[in-house]
Amino acid sequence: MSSHQPSGAARMFGDFAPQLVHFTDHVLFGDVWERPGLTARDRSLITVASLVTSGSTDQLRHHLGRAKDNGTSEAELIEAITHLAFYTGWPRAMSATAVAKYLFHR
Known part of the structure; x- marks a missing residue:
């Protein structure tokens, strides 16, 4: 820092x-x-997946931006969240998608 x-x-x-x-x-x-x-990109994808599955949307806000900074595209992040919907549950995936939409389209 x-x-x-x-x-x-x-x-x-x-x-x-x-x-x-x-x-x-x-x-x-x-x-x-x-x-x-692991690369920073891989760490970001793992972290985003963990935050989506735990429903940690406050921390997800920061890590979606960090994932983009580490080379992950918005489309890849949305695809990861969509994939996770079947493993973590629809409500958590919908909440994560709402956070991503807010961050990516403001």
Whole structure:
């Protein structure tokens, strides 16, 4: 993370839960996301799938944008959500699609 620009986690929770921000910025997005075993694109697809299946639409907002930044197209993300509908359930897929539509067409 840049020392000049606070992370999203720091802006949201820095004063309230500084240790959670530390783990988010340095362990999750530092150590875990930077491991060499998967590409950032693959990690994004896995993360989006996990968030869709768990119904975590608040975090999905951030990770859909990150997935696009990591080289995943909007069409691929919509296809992943559609595919997941049969494994995670229709309501979660519909909620994820609503988030994607809002983000991709605003």
